[in-house]
Amino acid sequence: MALVLDSGVVFATLDADDPDHEACAGLLGDADEILIVPTLTLAEIDYWCQRRLGSQVWLEFLEDLIGGAYELVHPTPKDLERALELQRTYADLEVGVVDAGVLALVERLGEPKLATLDHRHFATMRPRHVEALELRPG
Numbered sequence: 001m002a003l004v005l006d007s008g009v010v011f012a013t014l015d016a017d018d019p020d021h022e023a024c025a026g027l028l029g030d031a032d033e034i035l036i037v038p039t040l041t042l043a044e045i046d047y048w049c050q051r052r053l054g055s056q057v058w059l060e061f062l063e064d065l066i067g068g069a070y071e072l073v074h075p076t077p078k079d080l081e082r083a084l085e086l087q088r089t090y091a092d093l094e095v096g097v098v099d100a101g102v103l104a105l106v107e108r109l110g111e112p113k114l115a116t117l118d119h120r121h122f123a124t125m126r127p128r129h130v131e132a133l134e135l136r137p138g
Contacts, residue, residue: 002034003027003136004106005070006116007041007098011048014057020117023137027115036109037070040101079104086125095121103127 005028012024028035037045049058065072075083083100090100099121106114107127113134116122127133 002036002071002109002111003031004036004038004073004102004109004111004114005041006038006102006114006118006122007044007048008117009115009137010037010041010045010061012117014045014049014061015053020137024115024117027137035070036073036105037065038098038102038105039072039074040098044098073105075101075105076108079108082107090121090125093121093124095125099125103133106133 008020009024009027012018012020013028015021018024045061046058049055049061064070079101080097082104083097086100086103087095087097099118102114102116103122103125107129110129112130113136114122115136119135122133122135
């Protein structure tokens, strides 16, 4: 089992002033499964760290990622095909490639849950492998 992390959960974990910090840091700290960071989320995490927290926080996260605290998972061509399909299907929600790619990865891994703060997108998009994702933190 693994827990796929959307960028918002990672950022909230890194930002002690974020209103979701405690819930997200607790979720990751208590996890007894592999924590997966989708490659597509890295640019978002970097952007928000640079903008709000400074480069040092980003660099420390990157060191943790390289050191094995998280598993980095790249999108496959099939994931990108599915992301394109999701972006077309949910065009009215303005779903970007990051969120669509995260859902494609969750589907590929067969995971019934996702660590995200983006309930607007992930509660609306319908995964292929389960009726609805369990969104954490709850």
